[in-house]
Amino acid sequence: MGLFAVSGSASGIGAAVRKHLESGGHSVLGIDLRGAEIEADLSVPTGRAAAVAALERMSTGRLDGLVAAAGVGASHEPIERIVAIDYFGCVALIEGARKLLVSSDGTGGSAVAVSSNTALALPDFGGPLEDVCLSGREKEALADAAKLDGPRCYVSAKRALIRWVRRQAPAWMQEGARLNVIAPGPVRTPLRERDRAHPIIGPNFDAFPQPAGRPAEAREIAEAIGFLLGHPYCAGAVLCVDGGGDAVMRPDVS
Numbered sequence: 001m002g003l004f005a006v007s008g009s010a011s012g013i014g015a016a017v018r019k020h021l022e023s024g025g026h027s028v029l030g031i032d033l034r035g036a037e038i039e040a041d042l043s044v045p046t047g048r049a050a051a052v053a054a055l056e057r058m059s060t061g062r063l064d065g066l067v068a069a070a071g072v073g074a075s076h077e078p079i080e081r082i083v084a085i086d087y088f089g090c091v092a093l094i095e096g097a098r099k100l101l102v103s104s105d106g107t108g109g110s111a112v113a114v115s116s117n118t119a120l121a122l123p124d125f126g127g128p129l130e131d132v133c134l135s136g137r138e139k140e141a142l143a144d145a146a147k148l149d150g151p152r153c154y155v156s157a158k159r160a161l162i163r164w165v166r167r168q169a170p171a172w173m174q175e176g177a178r179l180n181v182i183a184p185g186p187v188r189t190p191l192r193e194r195d196r197a198h199p200i201i202g203p204n205f206d207a208f209p210q211p212a213g214r215p216a217e218a219r220e221i222a223e224a225i226g227f228l229l230g231h232p233y234c235a236g237a238v239l240c241v242d243g244g245g246d247a248v249m250r251p252d253v254s
Contacts, residue, residue, distance in 0.1 A: 001025040002027070002064030002109075003029070003062070003064050004021050004065040004066065004067065005029045005030075005067070006018050006030055006066075007031040007051075007068050007090075008071060008114075009032050010032040010033070010034065011032075013069045013114060016217075017067050017069055019219070020223060031051050031055075031070065032070065037054075042085055042089030042092070042093060043089060044084070048092040051096070055097055056100065059100055063097060063100040065111065066111040067225055068111065068113045070085060070090070071085060073154065074151040074155075075194055077150075079145055079149070079150050082150060082153040082157055083141055083145040083157045086157035087133045087141075087156075090114075091164055094113060098111075101172075108178075110229045110231075111172075112182055113179075114182055114221075115158040115161050116183055116185075117185045117208075117246045118158065118208070120250065121246065122159075125151075125152055125155045125156065125159075126152040127148075129144050129148065158183075161181065162183070165179055170235070170236065178232070179235065180228045180236065181237070182224060182238075183238055183240045184242060185210065185245040185246070187221055188215045188217055188218065208245055209245050210245055211247075212244060213243075214243070216242070216243060220241065
Protein backbone atom coordinates (compact mmCIF):
# COMPACT_ATOMS: atom_id res chain seq x y z
CA MET A 1 0.00 0.00 0.00
CA GLY A 2 1.03 3.60 -0.54
CA LEU A 3 2.03 6.60 1.54
CA PHE A 4 0.09 9.80 0.93
CA ALA A 5 0.21 13.32 2.35
CA VAL A 6 -2.98 15.37 2.76
CA SER A 7 -3.08 19.02 3.78
CA GLY A 8 -6.19 20.23 5.54
CA SER A 9 -6.58 16.71 6.90
CA ALA A 10 -8.31 17.69 10.14
CA SER A 11 -11.67 18.61 8.62
CA GLY A 12 -13.78 18.93 5.49
CA ILE A 13 -12.54 17.59 2.18
CA GLY A 14 -9.08 16.86 3.58
CA ALA A 15 -10.50 14.69 6.36
CA ALA A 16 -12.68 12.85 3.85
CA VAL A 17 -9.67 12.22 1.60
CA ARG A 18 -7.76 10.84 4.55
CA LYS A 19 -10.62 8.49 5.43
CA HIS A 20 -10.95 7.39 1.80
CA LEU A 21 -7.25 6.59 1.48
CA GLU A 22 -7.02 4.82 4.82
CA SER A 23 -10.06 2.71 3.97
CA GLY A 24 -8.07 1.48 0.98
CA GLY A 25 -5.22 0.39 3.20
CA HIS A 26 -2.93 3.36 2.56
CA SER A 27 -0.97 5.33 5.14
CA VAL A 28 -1.55 9.07 5.44
CA LEU A 29 0.57 11.92 6.73
CA GLY A 30 -1.86 14.68 7.65
CA ILE A 31 -0.89 18.34 7.52
CA ASP A 32 -2.93 20.93 9.41
CA LEU A 33 -2.69 23.68 12.00
CA ARG A 34 -3.65 21.20 14.71
CA GLY A 35 -4.59 17.55 15.03
CA ALA A 36 -2.29 16.16 12.34
CA GLU A 37 1.01 14.33 12.06
CA ILE A 38 2.52 17.52 10.67
CA GLU A 39 1.29 20.70 12.34
CA ALA A 40 2.16 23.74 10.26
CA ASP A 41 0.78 27.12 9.23
CA LEU A 42 0.64 27.17 5.43
CA SER A 43 -0.24 30.86 5.35
CA VAL A 44 3.39 31.87 5.92
CA PRO A 45 6.67 30.85 4.23
CA THR A 46 8.21 29.54 7.44
CA GLY A 47 5.24 27.26 8.07
CA ARG A 48 5.33 25.94 4.51
CA ALA A 49 9.05 25.22 4.75
CA ALA A 50 8.50 23.42 8.05
CA ALA A 51 5.76 21.29 6.49
CA VAL A 52 7.96 20.30 3.55
CA ALA A 53 10.89 19.50 5.84
CA ALA A 54 8.66 17.29 7.97
CA LEU A 55 7.33 15.55 4.86
CA GLU A 56 10.85 14.79 3.70
CA ARG A 57 11.77 13.40 7.09
CA MET A 58 8.62 11.37 7.76
CA SER A 59 8.28 9.96 4.24
CA THR A 60 11.94 8.87 4.11
CA GLY A 61 12.22 10.42 0.68
CA ARG A 62 9.27 8.98 -1.24
CA LEU A 63 5.53 9.72 -1.45
CA ASP A 64 2.93 8.00 -3.59
CA GLY A 65 0.63 10.98 -3.57
CA LEU A 66 -0.16 14.43 -2.22
CA VAL A 67 -3.51 16.18 -1.88
CA ALA A 68 -3.37 19.95 -1.31
CA ALA A 69 -6.78 20.38 0.30
CA ALA A 70 -5.96 23.02 2.92
CA GLY A 71 -7.89 26.18 2.22
CA VAL A 72 -10.17 28.88 3.54
CA GLY A 73 -13.37 30.36 2.17
CA ALA A 74 -14.42 33.76 0.89
CA SER A 75 -15.52 34.92 4.35
CA HIS A 76 -12.11 34.37 5.95
CA GLU A 77 -10.39 37.31 7.61
CA PRO A 78 -7.96 38.92 7.29
CA ILE A 79 -8.76 38.81 3.60
CA GLU A 80 -5.18 38.57 2.36
CA ARG A 81 -4.80 35.21 4.12
CA ILE A 82 -7.21 33.76 1.56
CA VAL A 83 -4.56 34.27 -1.11
CA ALA A 84 -1.72 33.25 1.22
CA ILE A 85 -3.33 29.89 1.99
CA ASP A 86 -5.43 29.04 -1.06
CA TYR A 87 -2.73 29.85 -3.60
CA PHE A 88 0.73 30.33 -2.13
CA GLY A 89 0.32 27.67 0.55
CA CYS A 90 -0.89 25.07 -1.93
CA VAL A 91 1.77 25.86 -4.51
CA ALA A 92 4.62 25.84 -2.00
CA LEU A 93 3.54 22.48 -0.60
CA ILE A 94 3.19 20.89 -4.04
CA GLU A 95 6.51 22.30 -5.24
CA GLY A 96 8.22 21.21 -2.06
CA ALA A 97 6.90 17.67 -2.36
CA ARG A 98 7.73 17.34 -6.05
CA LYS A 99 11.06 15.61 -5.48
CA LEU A 100 9.27 13.05 -3.29
CA LEU A 101 6.84 12.20 -6.09
CA VAL A 102 8.93 12.11 -9.27
CA SER A 103 10.54 8.93 -10.52
CA SER A 104 12.92 8.25 -13.39
CA ASP A 105 11.36 4.85 -14.05
CA GLY A 106 7.85 6.18 -14.73
CA THR A 107 6.37 4.94 -11.46
CA GLY A 108 6.16 8.33 -9.80
CA GLY A 109 3.36 9.60 -7.64
CA SER A 110 0.50 12.00 -8.14
CA ALA A 111 -0.54 15.36 -6.69
CA VAL A 112 -4.03 16.85 -6.69
CA ALA A 113 -4.79 20.49 -5.86
CA VAL A 114 -8.26 21.51 -4.67
CA SER A 115 -9.68 24.55 -6.48
CA SER A 116 -13.36 25.49 -7.02
CA ASN A 117 -15.90 25.58 -9.83
CA THR A 118 -16.38 29.30 -9.14
CA ALA A 119 -12.87 29.79 -10.51
CA LEU A 120 -14.08 28.50 -13.87
CA ALA A 121 -17.32 30.45 -13.87
CA LEU A 122 -15.93 33.89 -12.99
CA PRO A 123 -12.93 34.80 -15.18
CA ASP A 124 -11.30 38.17 -14.46
CA PHE A 125 -13.43 38.54 -11.30
CA GLY A 126 -10.43 39.61 -9.24
CA GLY A 127 -8.70 41.77 -11.83
CA PRO A 128 -4.89 41.56 -11.99
CA LEU A 129 -4.49 39.70 -8.66
CA GLU A 130 -4.55 36.34 -10.41
CA ASP A 131 -1.54 37.23 -12.57
CA VAL A 132 0.36 38.70 -9.63
CA CYS A 133 -0.08 35.38 -7.82
CA LEU A 134 1.22 33.46 -10.82
CA SER A 135 4.28 35.71 -10.98
CA GLY A 136 5.23 34.54 -7.49
CA ARG A 137 5.25 38.05 -6.01
CA GLU A 138 3.59 37.11 -2.74
CA LYS A 139 4.08 40.37 -0.85
CA GLU A 140 2.55 42.34 -3.72
CA ALA A 141 -0.29 39.83 -4.06
CA LEU A 142 -1.17 40.07 -0.37
CA ALA A 143 -1.10 43.87 -0.52
CA ASP A 144 -3.40 43.84 -3.55
CA ALA A 145 -5.70 41.30 -1.90
CA ALA A 146 -6.14 43.51 1.15
CA LYS A 147 -7.80 46.11 -1.11
CA LEU A 148 -10.39 43.65 -2.45
CA ASP A 149 -13.29 41.74 -0.93
CA GLY A 150 -13.23 38.10 0.11
CA PRO A 151 -15.02 36.62 -2.91
CA ARG A 152 -12.66 38.32 -5.37
CA CYS A 153 -9.63 37.12 -3.43
CA TYR A 154 -11.02 33.60 -3.24
CA VAL A 155 -11.82 33.32 -6.95
CA SER A 156 -8.48 34.87 -7.93
CA ALA A 157 -6.54 32.43 -5.76
CA LYS A 158 -8.46 29.41 -7.03
CA ARG A 159 -8.15 30.51 -10.68
CA ALA A 160 -4.43 31.10 -10.29
CA LEU A 161 -4.09 27.64 -8.76
CA ILE A 162 -5.76 26.02 -11.78
CA ARG A 163 -3.53 27.93 -14.19
CA TRP A 164 -0.41 27.04 -12.20
CA VAL A 165 -1.29 23.34 -12.24
CA ARG A 166 -1.93 23.39 -15.98
CA ARG A 167 1.41 25.10 -16.63
CA GLN A 168 3.38 22.67 -14.45
CA ALA A 169 1.68 19.38 -15.35
CA PRO A 170 3.54 18.60 -18.63
CA ALA A 171 6.96 18.84 -16.96
CA TRP A 172 5.73 16.68 -14.11
CA MET A 173 4.54 14.03 -16.54
CA GLN A 174 7.93 14.02 -18.25
CA GLU A 175 9.48 13.34 -14.85
CA GLY A 176 7.18 10.40 -14.20
CA ALA A 177 4.65 12.13 -11.91
CA ARG A 178 1.14 13.51 -12.39
CA LEU A 179 -0.37 16.81 -11.34
CA ASN A 180 -4.09 17.54 -11.58
CA VAL A 181 -6.70 19.82 -10.04
CA ILE A 182 -10.25 19.23 -8.87
CA ALA A 183 -12.93 21.93 -8.97
CA PRO A 184 -15.75 21.10 -6.56
CA GLY A 185 -19.00 22.96 -6.32
CA PRO A 186 -20.74 23.45 -2.96
CA VAL A 187 -19.66 20.80 -0.46
CA ARG A 188 -21.22 20.11 2.92
CA THR A 189 -18.26 21.10 5.12
CA PRO A 190 -17.61 23.48 8.04
CA LEU A 191 -16.03 25.92 5.58
CA ARG A 192 -19.24 26.08 3.56
CA GLU A 193 -21.31 26.73 6.66
CA ARG A 194 -19.02 29.58 7.73
CA ASP A 195 -19.42 31.23 4.34
CA ARG A 196 -23.18 30.77 4.40
CA ALA A 197 -23.39 32.40 7.83
CA HIS A 198 -21.57 35.52 6.63
CA PRO A 199 -23.95 38.54 6.56
CA ILE A 200 -22.83 39.70 3.10
CA ILE A 201 -21.56 36.55 1.40
CA GLY A 202 -24.18 34.24 2.85
CA PRO A 203 -27.29 35.59 1.05
CA ASN A 204 -25.58 35.08 -2.33
CA PHE A 205 -23.94 31.79 -1.50
CA ASP A 206 -26.69 29.60 -2.91
CA ALA A 207 -27.11 31.69 -6.06
CA PHE A 208 -24.91 29.36 -8.09
CA PRO A 209 -26.95 26.69 -9.89
CA GLN A 210 -27.13 23.24 -8.33
CA PRO A 211 -28.87 20.85 -10.73
CA ALA A 212 -28.30 18.05 -8.23
CA GLY A 213 -30.49 19.93 -5.78
CA ARG A 214 -28.01 19.52 -2.93
CA PRO A 215 -24.39 20.17 -2.05
CA ALA A 216 -21.88 17.37 -2.41
CA GLU A 217 -20.84 15.29 0.55
CA ALA A 218 -17.13 15.54 1.30
CA ARG A 219 -16.71 11.82 0.65
CA GLU A 220 -17.96 12.31 -2.93
CA ILE A 221 -15.18 14.80 -3.57
CA ALA A 222 -12.69 12.49 -1.88
CA GLU A 223 -13.68 9.64 -4.20
CA ALA A 224 -13.05 11.84 -7.25
CA ILE A 225 -9.68 12.87 -5.84
CA GLY A 226 -8.89 9.20 -5.37
CA PHE A 227 -9.56 8.66 -9.07
CA LEU A 228 -7.14 11.42 -10.05
CA LEU A 229 -4.50 10.13 -7.65
CA GLY A 230 -4.63 6.67 -9.15
CA HIS A 231 -5.06 7.25 -12.86
CA PRO A 232 -1.71 6.86 -14.68
CA TYR A 233 -2.63 8.96 -17.73
CA CYS A 234 -4.38 11.98 -16.17
CA ALA A 235 -2.11 15.02 -16.18
CA GLY A 236 -3.13 18.67 -16.17
CA ALA A 237 -6.80 17.75 -15.89
CA VAL A 238 -9.36 20.08 -14.31
CA LEU A 239 -12.11 17.83 -12.98
CA CYS A 240 -15.41 19.52 -12.07
CA VAL A 241 -17.29 17.64 -9.38
CA ASP A 242 -20.23 19.96 -8.87
CA GLY A 243 -23.45 18.15 -9.66
CA GLY A 244 -23.69 19.80 -13.08
CA GLY A 245 -23.27 23.38 -11.90
CA ASP A 246 -20.47 24.21 -14.33
CA ALA A 247 -22.51 22.80 -17.21
CA VAL A 248 -25.27 25.28 -16.39
CA MET A 249 -22.91 28.24 -16.02
CA ARG A 250 -20.79 27.42 -19.09
CA PRO A 251 -22.99 25.29 -21.35
CA ASP A 252 -21.10 25.99 -24.56
CA VAL A 253 -17.60 25.13 -23.37
CA SER A 254 -16.37 22.37 -25.63
